Amino acid sequence: MEAIFAVEQVHYAYPGEGPSLTDISFAVAPGERVALLGANGSGKSTLLHLLDGLYFAQQGTVQAFGQTLNEAALEGTPFAQRFRQEVGFLFQNSEAQLFSASVEEEIAFGPLQAGWPSEEIHARIADTLGILEIPHLRPRVPQRLSSGEKKRVALASLLVMSPSVLLLDEPTAGLDPRSQSLLLEALEELHRAGLTLVTATHDLTLLPHLADRALVLSEDHRLVSDAPAEETLADTALLLSVNLIHAHRHRHGALLHEHPHQHVTGHEHPHAHESDQRD
Amino acid sequence: MRRAVGGFARLLEETLVNERSAEAPGLLQSLDARAKALGLVGLIVIATLLQRPVALGLAYVLSLLLGFASRLPARRLARVWLTVPLFSAAIIAPATLNVITPGPALLVLWHPAHHHLGPWALPPAVTITTSGLVVAGRFLLRVGVCVTLALLLAATTRPDRLLRGLRALGVPRVFVLLLGMMERYLSVFLRSAQEIHLARLSRTARLGSTRREQAWVAAGMGSLLRRTQALGQAVFHAMLSRGYTGEARLLDPPRWGAQEWSFLAGVTCLAAALVRIG
Numbered sequence: 001m002e003a004i005f006a007v008e009q010v011h012y013a014y015p016g017e018g019p020s021l022t023d024i025s026f027a028v029a030p031g032e033r034v035a036l037l038g039a040n041g042s043g044k045s046t047l048l049h050l051l052d053g054l055y056f057a058q059q060g061t062v063q064a065f066g067q068t069l070n071e072a073a074l075e076g077t078p079f080a081q082r083f084r085q086e087v088g089f090l091f092q093n094s095e096a097q098l099f100s101a102s103v104e105e106e107i108a109f110g111p112l113q114a115g116w117p118s119e120e121i122h123a124r125i126a127d128t129l130g131i132l133e134i135p136h137l138r139p140r141v142p143q144r145l146s147s148g149e150k151k152r153v154a155l156a157s158l159l160v161m162s163p164s165v166l167l168l169d170e171p172t173a174g175l176d177p178r179s180q181s182l183l184l185e186a187l188e189e190l191h192r193a194g195l196t197l198v199t200a201t202h203d204l205t206l207l208p209h210l211a212d213r214a215l216v217l218s219e220d221h222r223l224v225s226d227a228p229a230e231e232t233l234a235d236t237a238l239l240l241s242v243n244l245i246h247a248h249r250h251r252h253g254a255l256l257h258e259h260p261h262q263h264v265t266g267h268e269h270p271h272a273h274e275s276d277q278r279d
Numbered sequence: 280m281r282r283a284v285g286g287f288a289r290l291l292e293e294t295l296v297n298e299r300s301a302e303a304p305g306l307l308q309s310l311d312a313r314a315k316a317l318g319l320v321g322l323i324v325i326a327t328l329l330q331r332p333v334a335l336g337l338a339y340v341l342s343l344l345l346g347f348a349s350r351l352p353a354r355r356l357a358r359v360w361l362t363v364p365l366f367s368a369a370i371i372a373p374a375t376l377n378v379i380t381p382g383p384a385l386l387v388l389w390h391p392a393h394h395h396l397g398p399w400a401l402p403p404a405v406t407i408t409t410s411g412l413v414v415a416g417r418f419l420l421r422v423g424v425c426v427t428l429a430l431l432l433a434a435t436t437r438p439d440r441l442l443r444g445l446r447a448l449g450v451p452r453v454f455v456l457l458l459g460m461m462e463r464y465l466s467v468f469l470r471s472a473q474e475i476h477l478a479r480l481s482r483t484a485r486l487g488s489t490r491r492e493q494a495w496v497a498a499g500m501g502s503l504l505r506r507t508q509a510l511g512q513a514v515f516h517a518m519l520s521r522g523y524t525g526e527a528r529l530l531d532p533p534r535w536g537a538q539e540w541s542f543l544a545g546v547t548c549l550a551a552a553l554v555r556i557g
Contacts, residue, residue, distance in 0.1 A: 049516070052520050054516045054519060054520060076524065080522075081522065084520070084521065084522035085522070087520075088520075088521075089517075089520040091513065091516075091517055093510070093513060095510065096510060096513035096514045096516070096517050097514075097517045099514050099517070099518065100439075101437060101438075101439070104530070105439070105530055108530045109518075109521055109523075110521040110522055112528040112529070112530060113521060113522035113523055113524065113526075113528060114522055118530065118531065121530060122530075157521065158521075161521075
């Protein structure tokens, strides 16, 4: 089966800065759920921008649906239209993604660019809002919505195009628990419907909900692991080395002990107290 | 600083007020953006050609009538006269002096000690002249009419429709693209500015010296530029990602019918009458 994305030895650096991605290679098959794991600044978002054809590899190649992504391929070509319809990108910052005067127009933006007829766009907007259970938001001004509502509207603006791939950049960042749970349920539902999901996150608690496979980026911007999500979660040494968890030393009464720890999960003790010692 | 925060909030509110008034029922709101842009921009051009105050006065009355027919609040239309003198007066003030506009003296300002200012010869007394005041008054009235007409266009047309209208009238794509980006970034820019000021306010027990405040304002402007640029780029990427190619497209297609032709015919007749008057 043809890979949706094939990334070969990609390097990328922002102007005037050191490398953001170094020698990255991997492929994503249709229907997969892949997580890009890494600490802040490891290059996850940059990689998503490359997969969405917003940045272009400076060395190596990024292919989507068998076509190399470069300016020529994405400038007014039939492939560009297909690519923009098939691939949706949920940005971390919903403020950046919502720029229209109303939710309805926001969701209509993609179909209008694709040149769909007006009646079809209206029908698709109604369907998409219904699926995400937000039809009441249709006339609202996007900038005045809550964070959770903004995220769902942003997702609606992608789903209206019936994409086959979603690129998600820290999708639950800044959401309250209920909004987070609603979004995760929606994403699981979409995956069951056959969508390919590529999610950038540093939140390990989300991994089981978002991915079956994890690609881990190190702080020196290299791909250091490509393994099933469960295996990655169990690899404490790997997670410590890429700064996704850290060794935490603390006290329980008179007992001082140290164990790998991630702040986002609260106070968990997943491992035996390997270095217990009396004070 | 509190005033600055309030100012940003008011500007943000104003952009929303514009969107609301563009959606409200009214004469200009019911017109296609192309007809409206053609008619009102045409009137602005005519206003710049008028010389006689009575003609300019009639053009102003016409713009007010259009505003009332579009249900714009009188206070909003009148507010033009708070901003027009502020920005125009500095430009036109020298024209009131006999150095620029000779004429009968109305008020003597000063007697220069030297009769030359660099290469320019100065009269024995620098005065405000009646003909200078007429020139200034005509200028202010003309600016007031033009700004009111521009306000009518902006306040009764949603930005996307206006851009689409301008594009249909042959305005180059790159110009419309830049206007569209500016319009989208305006609220982003104002919100960033407000956040920077609020962050400073929350850490300020008392204001420092003027020099320190000036340094802070300069640093704040730099920071604002960086933040706006970053967010602006993110917005542009989000648009590109959804297939944006630089063309403004509308959910409900524009229509051009009898109402638009009637409006343009009416505007043309009135413009001809104004030109005839002067």
